[in-house]
Amino acid sequence: MGVIKQSEVTRTTISQGTSRYLAHLSNLMMVVIDFENGPASQPDPPHSHPHEQISYVVSGEINVLLGNEITHLRPGDIFTVPPNLPHSIQLLTPKARLIDAFSPIRQEFLK
């Protein structure tokens, strides 16, 4: 209770080469996303949501698109996404792991 071990967790496949596992409380969610389908030739189509998001690059390199601004991020870097800001990423390496934190929680991820 209160602990999620990577070695025991059930991952959810988001799309081919992309999977996640997550933990949440009432107002806070953390999602571990593994990408294994890079590199990509361009950023994914931007999307947005009313939730606040802060993401941390664990491994790999990405371009992050925040509004109209693109920034190259490496492990240890962070980006913040205010509510409703269009954003996306572009994988620059074959694999990457991101940690996405959200508040409120992404209810649709629990279905």
Next chain:
Amino acid sequence: MGVIKQSEVTRTTISQGTSRYLAHLSNLMMVVIDFENGPASQPDPPHSHPHEQISYVVSGEINVLLGNEITHLRPGDIFTVPPNLPHSIQLLTPKARLIDAFSPIRQEFLK
């Protein structure tokens, strides 16, 4: 704007061998904590706070104490801390990096 690069960030020293950098929005905070003073012979004294917390182990190994339960965590593992639950960690390796997400934000970290 919206991006924190590890190579450019100003770290805050929490105590000897422990430093952090962070990002936040209105209701969400992410803190990167680097520990370089391990291993420890026992868990730190437990503490608690009204904020929800979810933490991810980037590197190193720890024991996490949640209430009365101790669990050994490795990179990729997550623990959740509901409001006001006494918790602490024990470093099992010389170094470790944790990502702590909080909601609401830890206002005292901004002073």
